[in-house]
Amino acid sequence: MADIGKVRIRIPSSIKPGEVVQVRTLVIHPMERIERDREGRIIPKTYNYINKVIVTYLGKTIVTFDTTQSVSENPFFSFAFKATDPGPLRVEFLDTTGGRYEGAVDITFA
Amino acid sequence: MKIAVRASRTMTRRTMLGTLGVIALAAASGTLTPPRRAGAQPLGLNESLDEAMTRVFGSRSIKDGGSLIKLDIPLIAENGAVVPVSVRVDSPMTPTSYVKHIYVVADKNRIPVVTRVTLTPAAGQAFMGANIRLGETGDVRAIVEQSDGTLWQVKREVKVTVGGCGG
Amino acid sequence: MRRLSALPSLALGALVLGCAVMARQTPEDAGMLTWTSRALPEARGDFRVLPDGRREAIRYKGWPTRDFSAFRTYDYDDPRPEPVVERVTMPAGLKGDPTKGRALFLDRAKGPCSGCHLVPGADVWPAGNVGPDLSTLGDRGLPDPYLYQLVWDPRVVFPDTAMPPWGRNGVFTSEEVAHLLAYLQTLRGPLPPETDPDRNPLTRKKPVGFGDNLDPTNNPAVLLAEDAQAPWEQKGPAGRACADCHPGGPERAMRSVATRYPKHVRIYGRVMSLEDFLEAHGPETTGRPYPAESADNLTMTMRIKMASNGLAVALDTSSPEARAAIARGRATFYRKVGARNHSCADCHTSDKGAKKFLGGRLLADVSDGLTRHFPTWRTDRGEVWDLRKRFQWCMTPLGTNMLAADAVEYAELELYLTTFDRGKPLNVPGIRH
Numbered sequence: 001m002a003d004i005g006k007v008r009i010r011i012p013s014s015i016k017p018g019e020v021v022q023v024r025t026l027v028i029h030p031m032e033r034i035e036r037d038r039e040g041r042i043i044p045k046t047y048n049y050i051n052k053v054i055v056t057y058l059g060k061t062i063v064t065f066d067t068t069q070s071v072s073e074n075p076f077f078s079f080a081f082k083a084t085d086p087g088p089l090r091v092e093f094l095d096t097t098g099g100r101y102e103g104a105v106d107i108t109f110a
Numbered sequence: 111m112k113i114a115v116r117a118s119r120t121m122t123r124r125t126m127l128g129t130l131g132v133i134a135l136a137a138a139s140g141t142l143t144p145p146r147r148a149g150a151q152p153l154g155l156n157e158s159l160d161e162a163m164t165r166v167f168g169s170r171s172i173k174d175g176g177s178l179i180k181l182d183i184p185l186i187a188e189n190g191a192v193v194p195v196s197v198r199v200d201s202p203m204t205p206t207s208y209v210k211h212i213y214v215v216a217d218k219n220r221i222p223v224v225t226r227v228t229l230t231p232a233a234g235q236a237f238m239g240a241n242i243r244l245g246e247t248g249d250v251r252a253i254v255e256q257s258d259g260t261l262w263q264v265k266r267e268v269k270v271t272v273g274g275c276g277g
Numbered sequence: 278m279r280r281l282s283a284l285p286s287l288a289l290g291a292l293v294l295g296c297a298v299m300a301r302q303t304p305e306d307a308g309m310l311t312w313t314s315r316a317l318p319e320a321r322g323d324f325r326v327l328p329d330g331r332r333e334a335i336r337y338k339g340w341p342t343r344d345f346s347a348f349r350t351y352d353y354d355d356p357r358p359e360p361v362v363e364r365v366t367m368p369a370g371l372k373g374d375p376t377k378g379r380a381l382f383l384d385r386a387k388g389p390c391s392g393c394h395l396v397p398g399a400d401v402w403p404a405g406n407v408g409p410d411l412s413t414l415g416d417r418g419l420p421d422p423y424l425y426q427l428v429w430d431p432r433v434v435f436p437d438t439a440m441p442p443w444g445r446n447g448v449f450t451s452e453e454v455a456h457l458l459a460y461l462q463t464l465r466g467p468l469p470p471e472t473d474p475d476r477n478p479l480t481r482k483k484p485v486g487f488g489d490n491l492d493p494t495n496n497p498a499v500l501l502a503e504d505a506q507a508p509w510e511q512k513g514p515a516g517r518a519c520a521d522c523h524p525g526g527p528e529r530a531m532r533s534v535a536t537r538y539p540k541h542v543r544i545y546g547r548v549m550s551l552e553d554f555l556e557a558h559g560p561e562t563t564g565r566p567y568p569a570e571s572a573d574n575l576t577m578t579m580r581i582k583m584a585s586n587g588l589a590v591a592l593d594t595s596s597p598e599a600r601a602a603i604a605r606g607r608a609t610f611y612r613k614v615g616a617r618n619h620s621c622a623d624c625h626t627s628d629k630g631a632k633k634f635l636g637g638r639l640l641a642d643v644s645d646g647l648t649r650h651f652p653t654w655r656t657d658r659g660e661v662w663d664l665r666k667r668f669q670w671c672m673t674p675l676g677t678n679m680l681a682a683d684a685v686e687y688a689e690l691e692l693y694l695t696t697f698d699r700g701k702p703l704n705v706p707g708i709r710h
Contacts, residue, residue: 006500008493028501030659033243034156034220042156048220051152053128054136062232064239068154070224071191073659074497079227082234110593186475188484188637189710192656215406269482272385274392274405274636275674277532 005030007103009091014110015083024029027101029091031073046081053077058087059109061070083107128205152223162215162222165263172253173198175262181252183268190244192271197252199236203229209236217265218248244270282640311354312547314681315556316569318325320669321681329636334678337570337666345678348446349614351563351686353605361611363445367425371455378460381453386450390457393440393478394462403637406478407630408440413466428454439623441631446676477683478634487656487708496649497580498654498661498706505580508565508573515564519577521636522562531584535703539692541598545583548602548688552578552663556683569682575661579652582705590649590698606693609686610643616676621690638710646689650707657710664691 010024032047052066063079081089086108093101134229155162187193201209209233214224227238236254244250251265314321323335324344332344347358382390385403391401393408425434429444431511443449449457474480509519509527523530539550545557552569555577559567566573593599610621624640626628631642641647651664662670664680668690672679678685 003215003501008500008501010492010494022237024492026494026497026500028497030526038238057232060230062230063238064228065238066153066226066228067240068152068221068223070154070219070221070243072148072243076194076239076241076494078196078221078237080233080235080237082232101161184485186484186637188487189657191659192487194488217591269402271403271637273638274389274403274407274634 005101008104009103011039025075054092172261179264196239201236213253316682320570322679363430367422367507373455373459375460405634415464441617460654496708505576513563513565531581535582535585602689606689610691614677648695649698653707
């Protein structure tokens with residue numbers, strides 16, 4: 001898929017200092033499922049799926065998701081953070097084949 | 111290669127989101143880094159629910175979190191491939207009292223453990239959401255580990271539907 | 278009228294397109310055009326012959342490949358009438374087994390009968406209600422021969438039914454029908470109190486959908502549509518890009534264009550959706566191929582339609598070409614096809630299946646407008662589908678061979694369906710189950 005690793009992040013349009021904000025994020029990723037052979041045995045191979053999502057704000061990790069193949073294709077995650085200061089909010093997605101995808105959004109106060 | 115990622119275009123986003131009342135600003139970048147050294151064992155294994163619960167929580171007792179945890183998930187999933195779930199836990203999220211982990215477990219999945227969310231007080235709110243896969247009708251549980259080490263859970267049955275016309 | 282319009286474009290087509298356009302052979306359609314498909318090979322409805330002589334359908338990856346050529350299709354050139362009603366008498370001495378009958382009733386490889394009819398049992402999930410609840414059918418004392426006929430070919434009793442002629446068209450054998458009867462006759466009241474309101478489609482909660490179409494953190498298709506930007510701006514092999522003739526970016530250049538499709542396009546002599554037009558116009562101008570069902574065609578279609586989001590569908594329904602095409606599209610909508618002898622109308626009109634459950638799916642009502650969110654993200658497929666692929670997928674359970682994605686028949690059906698969307702805003706890409 002040519003679009004693998006595209007990341008989108010959504011935050012509210014206006015954020016006040018100190019506000020707890022919910023964030024939505026999506027990454028284009030196949031999240032490969034387990035395949036089985038004709039006898040029903042799991043085909044052993046490195047399945048490509050995102051197994052870690054790391055959210056950092058102002059350089060500090062605030063939330064992480066450890067994830068499995070029970071998460072949907074093109075996974076969507078949401079989480080909260082307390083917007084204390086202006087600065088970058090980063091979401092980093094790591095997959096089992098070494099892929100790393102990142103989205104970032106600048107938190108500013110109106 | 112995992113580097114087929116372009117900087118995202120933002121020119122259309124405002125129009126697309128015009129009705130949403132929010133803006134989205136996102137940049138995407140892709141780099142190739144060596145795989146992280148995983149722990150001894152991945153979080154998700156092809157196992158039974160009992161095996162998963164024992165592996166992850168050992169013999170620790172899990173209390174009824176009905177008054178603490180709000181698990182939001184459709185009771186009927188139109189499609190098991192994408193089931194939106196969110197968990198909200200009543201917690202002050204202070205350094206002395208916060209929610210450390212939220213687990214989502216799908217009892218009937220071949221890989222029952224869906225995700226383990228690790229939170230810090232900086233999250234401000236014990237909240238998580240994700241789209242998950244459900245192989246068949248069954249319970250989905252949210253298990254919460256507080257900073258004092260106590261475990262709490264709630265569960266709800268989700269029915270997975272299919273179309274009616276065979277084929 | 279269509280004869281008049283077709284002839285000049287035939288000449289033009291011969292010049293511009295080589296053999297892509299040719300005249301139809303049947304006298305009543307003389308002057309109508311046959312469109313040689315430019316779709317992806319797996320989207321053309323073609324077949325291959327296997328070494329053992331069997332025909333196997335060439336289909337999208339993972340789709341069934343069975344050949345249903347014994348049954349009527351939507352092809353304008355398929356002259357076969359609806360199969361005649363078959364009156365049967367139940368073979369003497371035929372005795373069914375209720376256990377086998379129940380398994381057949383629920384077998385997803387057959388009906389499943391439970392897709393339309395509720396019966397008792399916690400394992401009956403998800404039952405539909407397009408047909409009557411059969412939970413106490415045995416109490417009605419209906420004679421076996423009557424029920425046998427009803428399953429074999431219900432049109433003897435109900436000429437306008439949506440129920441397939443299961444025996445007549447060979448889906449169930451004589452023995453299997455007997456098993457079904459044996460099971461149905463065991464269904465007696467009084468029923469125990471229902472412990473699960475979702476089991477019954479009449480009391481089941483309605484599906485909640487999949488959220489906001491246009492939220493890029495909700496609908497992956499929004500992100501995929503961005504892929505159209507490169508072919509829009511980059512020159513194709515013919516030395517031109519879309520942007521060269523349509524300046525101002527797709528938002529401005531294509532604003533409101535999609536509201537007028539499908540429409541009759543004079544130079545091609547046929548009704549075209551945006552997808553159809555793109556697969557002809559794109560390569561002719563830029564040299565870049567845009568075959569129907571290709572990623573480029575789908576993403577460019579989404580991009581162009583998104584430029585009309587919020588604008589009302591504004592079809593031409595009054596020109597003679599449009600009126601004739603809408604009439605043909607309507608006939609297709611009501612045409613019975615395939616092993617199940619179904620029409621689109623059986624599922625999507627309010628006097629039949631619309632707004633009822635077919636298994637776990639709530640059937641849409643044509644009068645609400647079914648087209649203005651296409652192309653749409655299919656969450657269970659992880660793919661973008663345009664309306665044509667949706668049509669083609671419908672062909673599978675109907676038991677009829679699909680036509681090419683860019684077939685004129687589908688274009689005119691799409692035009693008819695889109696008439697119900699007139700005045701309603703486009704909202705592309707959709708997101709569905």
